[in-house]
Amino acid sequence: MVDASVAKRLVQVIIDNLPEPVPARRPVHTIGMGVKGKFVASDVARTYCIAEHFNGQPVDVSVRFSNGLGGLEQHDGWSDVRGMATRFHLSDGRGSDLIATTLGEFFVRNVEDFFEFAEVAKLERYRRRRWWLKLWDILRLKVPPRNPYPNETRNVDAGALCYANRHRFAQLGVFQVALIGAPESYARASYHAVHTFWVTGPDGTRRPVRFSWQPVAGVRNTDSKTVPRDKYLFEELKNRLRRWPARFMLMMTIGEAADALDDPTKPWPGTRIRVAMGTLTLTEVPEDQEAAGERISFNPCRLAPGIEVSGDPILEARLGAYEVSREMRGGCPLRWR
Ligand code: HEM
Incomplete structure (x- = not known):
């Protein structure tokens, strides 16, 4: 234990990442x-x-x-x-x-990963991403961030995608979450x-x-x-x-x-x-x-x-x-x- x-x-760290x-x-x-x-x-x-x-x-x-x-x-x-x-x-x-x-799969392997993930994957304010940047993401085999839903002010995916772009082991889990x-x-x-x-x-x-x-x-x-x-x-x-x-x-x-x-x-x-x-x-x-x-x-x-x-x-x-x-x-x- x-x-x-x-x-x-x-x-x-979970509580600290919550907006409210x-x-x-x-x-x-x-x-x-x-x-x-x-x-x-x-x-x-x-x-x-x-x-x-x-x-x-x-x-x-x-x-x-x-x-x-x-x-x-x-x-x-x-x-x-x-x-x-x-x-x-x-x-x-x-x-x-x-x-x-x-x-189907989780995005971190152990407690150390989890703390690092929590640090990177904080909720961010939404910024609209231009279409050509999305195309650029796809060409580099990166999942482009989706557009916000009506009334959605904070982006729950951006930090996690950033973490997955750095860590191969996280990609399966994080990409599943994004989609x-x-x-x-x-x-x-x-x-x-x-x-x-x-x-x-x-x-x-x-x-x-x-x-x-x-x-x-x-x-x-x-x-x-x-x-x-x-x-x-x-x-x-x-x-x-x-x-x-x-x-x-x-x-x-x-x-x-x-x-x-x-x-x-x-x-x-x-x-x-x-x-x-x-x-x-x-x-x-x-x-x-x-x-x-x-x-x-x-x-x-x-x-x-x-x-x-x-x-x-x-x-x-x-x-x-x-x-x-x-x-x-x-x-x-x-x-x-
Ligand atoms: C280090 C990794 C994880 C941490 C720190 C964590 C933390 C937590 C905490 C604190 C709760 C609230 C528990 C309560 O108050 O009763 C919770 C709930 C939950 N977690 Fe996790 N979790 C982790 C990994 C996972 C994984 C791998 C799964 C997937 C199987 C998962 C699925 C859930 C679900 C479904 C609930 C809601 C349970 C309910 O309805 O009572 N968690 N988690």
């Missing part, structure tokens, strides 16, 4: 909604992992969908990473969490946990794996050429669930010895074995969003026996950083294993 002072600094920090709320993924449902593991899941939620019995689940930006300005139609944090409620009252975003767009629905995006975890099977075999959620409704973004709508994601999901549940498949990719096991900036080859671990069925948006969406606190290292963290330094750092943030905003503790 990283030093407690490092965990505090990690949260503080919001007390008692998450410093990133500030706007979100809580949803309830059930997870049922597939028949094969238990042969790969002994964790309770993979034993085939239905498990209650709490999910928080979110927009990635920090702050209370809600522009659902803006291009932004979206989050899906999931708690599997286990029979002894404990939980196993899985935190994922629409980003990510806005989903039609929280239920029409795929979400990736980016880190490697180790799972243990009933015969004691340990495998390195990466998890992601695939929406059964399919992935669909809004039309990026029209003026983005302001607020629709909460109502859309609420109305959707009144008619029919929203489903996601939990996919688990199995890594091999040569794969990047401790580096969330590196993808694995597309030929790796993928196992369908189960289906999440979301049915309800609870009225009490303060409890379901705000006070609830997730941690990527809160894991059921049978799942372990890898040596990924970002994953290790998140253990303490999320606890610091939870305490700062008065989020609910959950019994720790």
Whole structure:
């Protein structure tokens, strides 16, 4: 586990980068909604992992969908990473969490990178970029910054693109962020946990794996050429669930010895074995969003026996950083294993 002072600094640099920090709320993924449902593991899941939620019995689940930006300005139609944090409620009252975003790879490898990134990627005032400069960017294989949305005064991408232009390892993640767009629905995006975890099977075999959620409704973004709508994601999901549940498949990719096991900036080859671990069925948006969406606190290292963290330094750092943030905003503790 990283030093407690490092965990505090990690949260503080995020807060320092916000134009308007919001007390008692998450410093990133500030706007979100809580949803309830059930997870049922597939028949094969238990042969790969002994964790309770993979034993085939239905498990209650709490999910928080979110927009990635920090702050209370809600522009659902803006291009932004979206989050899906999931708690599997286990029979002894404990939980196993899985935190994922629409980003396939992260943009930094370790804590030092993160601090440097935070220094470079501060929000900037928008400056319009002339067409010939954009053409010049494309010729040099650089992603040109996009035009601002109506009412958008600060540029969230410019600093990150500048960082990626200096660091090869950051390019995959940062370029994805720059082009990510806005989903039609929280239920029409795929979400990736980016880190490697180790799972243990009933015969004691340990495998390195990466998890992601695939929406059964399919992935669909809004039309990026029209003026983005302001607020629709909460109502859309609420109305959707009144008619029919929203489903996601939990996919688990199995890594091999040569794969990047401790580096969330590196993808694995597309030929790796993928196992369908189960289906999440979301049915309800609870009225009490303060409890379901705000006070609830997730941690990527809160894991059921049978799942372990890898040596990924970002994953290790998140253990303490999320606890610091939870305490700062008065989020609910959950019994720790
Ligand atoms: C060093 C790297 C990172 C730091 C310092 C960091 C920090 C934070 C903090 C402080 C929070 C608020 C936690 C709370 O108050 O409960 C948060 C939330 C979140 N983070 Fe990270 N994070 C990092 C990496 C990542 C990565 C790699 C992912 C992608 C899987 C991610 C996805 C999320 C999501 C989805 C949330 C919202 C969770 C919720 O709805 O409660 N973060 N992050």
